[in-house]
Amino acid sequence: MADVTLDFALPPELEALAAEARQVGRDLADRCDIREDSWIAGHDEAVAKDLSDRGWIGMTWPAEAGGGGRTVMERFVVFEELIAAGAPIAAAWFADRQIGPTFLEFGTPEQQERFLPGILSGESMWGIGMSEPDAGSDVASIRTRAVRDGDEWVVDGQKIWTSGAAHADFVYLVARTDPDAKPHQGLSELVVDLRSPGVTVKPIVDMTADDHFCEVYFDSVRVPAANLVGEENGSFKQIMRQMEHERGGIDRLVSNRRLYEDVLAVADMSDPLLRQEAARLETDYRLGRLLVIREVLGQAPKGFSAATKTFCTEHEQRVAEFCARALGPAAQAGDPGLSARLRRNLAYAPAYTIMGGTTNILRNILGERVLGLPRGPR
Incomplete structure (x- = not known):
């Protein structure tokens, strides 16, 4: 047998x-004090326009829809390098990752013609209105109502x-349109102009002083019927498709890669335990990267993005913990910029396994929907 x-x-x-994107990412990131979580916290509208000018928004979308018609691996290497470098891409990220593909799959031709050009030009900012105070990972518990x-x-x-709602032009809203249907049914998706009367957006300042998360209130907000995306009362399958985009991407693996690299450059790695831990992180990074590539290529089983996100975000938490141990006292007395980034990332790291679906929920999804395990007693 041949080898x-x-x-x-x-x-x-x-x-x-990848080399081009790495240099662009470094150049963009070096303008920022904080380089971690740049895909969600680094909002810079000029960067969104820059990405558009380079053809790096809508890279894989079909040419007839205005996209680049490029391969999924081309998009993967570009955004792996941008996010790992810490480039502030949040102004374009959600629309490129999630909103555009949803319009391409479920939107009408009129909706595609209306909304896609602004996304591609980097001029249209989007938020995703899914989670609620009593319905975070449990989409079926959504209570925001839309009445025809x-x-x-x-x-x-x-x-x-x-x-990003404080900066966004539109929110892609999931609302209950049939209150009498079963919990997983009766949901629909609407595009809501955030400048509409009755919309109130309140940024939430977290313990790291970031304010990218927001509360959004809707008080008798009127939305054109033409803004319904996909099937009325059939949103749940569309949400699950969106979750594949949201949970299985490279953003869930390299959010704090730049911090890890910058810490390694100054840490005393003569400690064999630190070297062993760094070796483990490098191994886990490569495993997570292969999981993400499998998602990107469409080779993962349906619903497996729950496992990909769980592995990758737990890895990111281990990276934050390692960086603190590797710096030791220098975390307080060393480079003030690096120390500030480390302290912020340690405080922010618990969010990795919460946002986009908590790991306990994702493990249930993996067990029940992917592995087919029986549900336990409730």
């Missing part, structure tokens, strides 16, 4: 694209943890 070699190296054209009134929907309710 078979599994080659994990990127082909030369992807290596060149002629050619409009009237929306009442509250969303929370809506990333």
Whole structure:
């Protein structure tokens, strides 16, 4: 039998694209004091325009929709490098990762014509109105209501943890449109202009002083009926498709990669225990990267993004803990900029396994929907 070699190296054209994105990412990140979690906390509208000019928004979208028609691996290497470097891409990230693909899959031609150009140009900012105070990971418990009134929907309710809503033009809203249906049914998706009367956006300042999470209140907000995306009362399957985009991406693995690299450059790695821990993190990074690539290539089982996100975000928490141990006293007395970043990341790290679906919920999804395990007693 002939020897078979599994080659994990990127082909030369992807290596060149990755090198370009790495340099762009470093240049953009070096303008920022904080380089961690840049895909969610680093809002810079000029960067969104820069990405558009480079053709790095909508890279994989079909050319007839205005996209780049490029491969999923081209997009992967670009955003792996941008996020790992700490480039502030939040102004474009949600629309590129999630909103555009949803319109392409479920939107009408009119909606695609109306909304996609602004996303592609980097001029249209979006938030995702899904979580609520009593319905975080449990989408079926959503209570925000939309009632049909002629050619409009009237929306009442509250969303929370809506990333970037303070800067956004639109929110992609999940609302209950049939209160008598079963919990997983009766949900619909609407595009809501955040400048509409009755909308109130309140940023939430967290313990790191970030304010990208927001509360959004809807008080009899009128939304054109034409802004319904996909099937009325059929949103749950669309939400699950969105979750594949949200949970299985490279943003869940390299949020604090730049901090890790910067700490390694100054830490005393003569300690064999630190070297052993760094080796483990490097191994886990490569395993997580392979999980993400499998999602990107469409090779993962349906619903497996729950496992990918769980592994990757727990890895990010271990990175934060390692960086504190590796710096030791220098975390307080060393480079003030690096120390500030480390302290912030330690405080922020618990969020990794909460936002986008808590790990206990994701483990249930993995057990029940992927592995087919029986549900335990309740």
